[in-house]
Amino acid sequence: MRSYYKYILLAVFCMTGVSCKKYLDVAPDNVGTLEYAFRNRNEAESYLFSCYSTMQQLNNVIYNAGFVTSAEVIYPNNLTANFFDQSGFNLIRGVQSTGAPVLNYWGGGVGNVNIFQGLRRCNTMLENIDKPIDLTEPEKKRWIAEVKFLKAFYHYYLIRMYGPVIIIDKSFPIDAPTDSLKRKRASTDESFAYVVSQLDQAIPDLPETIENQTKEFGRITKFIAMSVKAEVLATAASPLFNGNPDYAGITDKSGKALFSATYDATKWKAAADAAKAAITECEARGLHLNNTPPITGVSTASDEMKKVLTLQSAVTGRWEQNPELIWALNYGFNYQGFVIPKLTSAAVGMANTYPSNWAVPISETELFYTKQGVPINEDKTFDYNGRFTPKAGDDANKHYIKQGYETAQGNFDREARFYASFGFDGGIWFGNGKVNESDALYVQAKGIFATAGPKSFNSTNITGIWPKKLANYLTVMDQTFDVNNYQLPIIRLSGLYLLYAECLNEAEGPSGEVYRYIDLVRTRAGLPGVQSAWASYSTNPNKPASKDGLRQIIHQERRIELAFEGQIGWDLRRWKELQEVLSKPLQGWNINEGNSAAYYRPNTVLIPVFGVKDYLFPISTQDIIINENLTQNPYW
Incomplete structure (x- = not known):
């Protein structure tokens, strides 16, 4: 196991015993140990990995709303055995509440993850980074950049779930007055702007590649941060947050508007530019679509089976051997x-x-x-x-x-x-x-x-x-x-190609550039290009020629290409399409029948419950009571 992995695991085990009960974990605890934590480079590096530890735990799919609420996978709710925490899967059954929110990343810990605690560690790291006397200047710049990326990502994770967030830009003294911790939410535009500012500060000082993979594989690179920036800007440009009429007139308790009131088309242009820049950087570092089947045990497989295995290995292959895995x-x-x-x-x-x-x-x-x-x-x-x-x-x-x-x-x-x-x-x-x-x-x-x-x-x-x-x-x-x-x-190059195509289509409409990046993904899957396929085989041959038609194609292409990867639930939310998906009964085959004719009759297994209010997660009633400056999300 790589040394970095060891540090991460150590940090995870050390941090999970810390209480998650504080309203906002922005005041440092263990103040007496900070001098020790930053007394030299080695101790400071351990603290850096503790900043990473929160992020490492965020990829457990059972706690990822982008996975469990996407309707891609159904988990039965009538089992006597508890194999894992299935509460996230039950969200599409309408179990969400303000009394005890499911996947409550705002109020504390979910699966031992406390994002506010992670933000506090990041701020503490930045505030003490000058203390280790044996830390070189290039390494200090890199560490600062990594921590700023982490701050951006933690805020972004909360924005996707809750919309306007409380920006945690600094730590508070341990003896800070309680009222100073009762922060107001920034607007959605302010929240996105803060995330982008942190990424812009981080990107120049991040390494282009990880040279010492034995010790550092998994740490943030420039192309990872640029790809995340593209996704952040695409989310900000999408219908959920860009002039959403469902949130018109929603203000905080002082009357400040929390959501953008009007649609801003320039947000799509900014997202398209960021996506293209990220693609350029990824390709400059040697990333490309995986077009090679795995080696082990496939020498006698047919070309058709090798194509299937090639597509599978783009997801299940080893990270360091997967040429399209960005992050x-x-x-x-x-x-x-x-x-x-x-x-x-x-x-x-x-x-x-x-x-x-x-x-x-x-x-x-x-x-x-x-x-x-x-x-x-x-x-x-x-x-x-x-x-x-x-x-x-x-x-x-x-x-x-x-x-x-x-x-x-x-x-x-x-x-x-x-x-x-x-x-x-x-x-x-x-x-x-x-x-x-x-x-x-x-x-x-x-x-x-x-x-x-x-x-x-x-x-x-x-x-x-x-x-x-x-x-x-x-x-x-x-x-x-x-x-x-x-x-x-989390991010593959094929997904970044389709994100760029989506943003460019929204900004400028159909073009050769848009078709090109869709077709790169389709060609790898063994399919003809968009224009050719629709012209030859579709009952709606002109669909790719309009912005609306091409939007539908791109959305479907992403849902196919990125299925089961924990991304589509987030896409359906930002597109404001999850309510439509969950408005229909979810069906399977008639599994108790052994006869083909009887088996192949669709059978309803779940009737989802999802309304406009469910696009954003609720903040718990307890947190609203404790902080009188905090505003609940719309319709909760």
């Missing part, structure tokens, strides 16, 4: 036992520990394109109305569907990302100990009284569809569970 966190993805179906009879013994029950609704699978690269309800060559009709696997689809096995017709003739992302009844599952495609396993999900052992235990998945994309093909669930770990990406 991830050291916290690994620890839930592969929930996303892999029972593929062998021996695997059923794992059911009580690894229940394979992260379920994907049918609506998520229907987002993905046909092999022609257009939506299934627009493709002139695709039988959309017959998509639920059973059909036996054929030779043309043998790399994706078990030959002779009946599955839904809608699983045939889809794009490669469909087969890289979903485990479905009859679908080939390359890996899990089988690296010869001729004897690859396949998913059996029909019925609870089937003769083969794996089938009955797959009924714990309430839709009959698994998020295969989140499983490393080298992970094996059989007689034992042998995990091949990875870090879930």
Whole structure:
């Protein structure tokens, strides 16, 4: 394990015992130890890693609103066993409240994460950075830049959830009057401006690359910070925060407007410029889309299967070997036992520990394109109305569907990302100990009284569809569970390309530049370009020619490319599209039926509850009472 990882883990364990009960953790504790903490370079470096520790814990997907509220994965709520804290998954069931908010990052700790405590540590670091006498000037500049990035990111994380935040720009003395800690919220524009200012100060002094990967891999680089800046500016430009009429007239208790009242188109231009600058920097450092399949055990795989594995490894491959991974966190993805179906009879013994029950609704699978690269309800060559009709696997689809096995017709003739992302009844599952495609396993999900052992235990998945994309093909669930770990990406180059295309389309409308960056992602997925695909196969061939039409295409492209990566829930919020997504029942297959005709009938498994107020998270009633200067979020 790298030295940096060791420091992070040490900091995490040391900090989780600190109380999270303070209203705002902006006054330093352990004042007597600060002189010791900054007495020399080594001690100060340990404190720097404690500033990082809050960020490292933010990538646990069960506490990430961008993952659990996206409707990409459904978790059953009637289980007797508690495998983990499932409260975040229950948010789309309408359980949020002001009395005890779920994912309450404002009021204290979520999964041992206290963002305000992290901000306090950052401010303490900046205020004491001159004390270590053996700290060189170049290193000091780099550390200051890293801490300013962390401050920006922590504020941004809160903005995405709560909108206007309290800007924590300095620490307060331990004996500061209580009233001085009762801060007001800045406006949304002020909040975003502060984040961007911190990033702009940090970027020039961050390293271009990590040269000593053994000791420092995972620390912030210039291209990471520039990519985050692009996302911040895109969020600020998006409908949720840019002249949102739902928030018109919302003020704090002194009458100050908390949200921008009018739409500002120049915000999209600023976001587009930042995204292009980030792309230029990433590519200058050697980042590029992953177009190479993994090496282990794929020498006999077909070209079709290698394409699927190439797409999967862009997410589940090792960070340092993934050429398009801009940023991830050291916290690994620890839930592969929930996303892999029972593929062998021996695997059923794992059911009580690894229940394979992260379920994907049918609506998520229907987002993905046909092999022609257009939506299934627009493709002139695709039988959309017959998509639920059973059909036996054929030779043309043998790399994706078990030959002779009946599955839904809608699983045939889809794009490669469909087969890289979903485990479905009859679908080939390359890996899990089988690296010869001729004897690859396949998913059996029909019925609870089937003769083969794996089938009955797959009924714990309430839709009959698994998020295969989140499983490393080298992970094996059989007689034992042998995990091949990875870090879930936060930003990939393909996502940055699509972000740039989105911002440029919003700023200027369709153009060759917009098409180019969409098509880079589509080409890697084996699809024709946007204009070509729509002209040849879509019932709406002029869709890419208008700003509105191209916006729909880009949004769908991002939802496909970044599915299950903890990003889409945030996108749907900033686009103000999550309410529409959650206005429809979430359905799966009729999993208790063993007959194909009966199984392939959509069955409602969850009716989501989501209103306008749910776009922003509530602040707890207790915090509102304690701080009379604090204003609750709209409609709560």
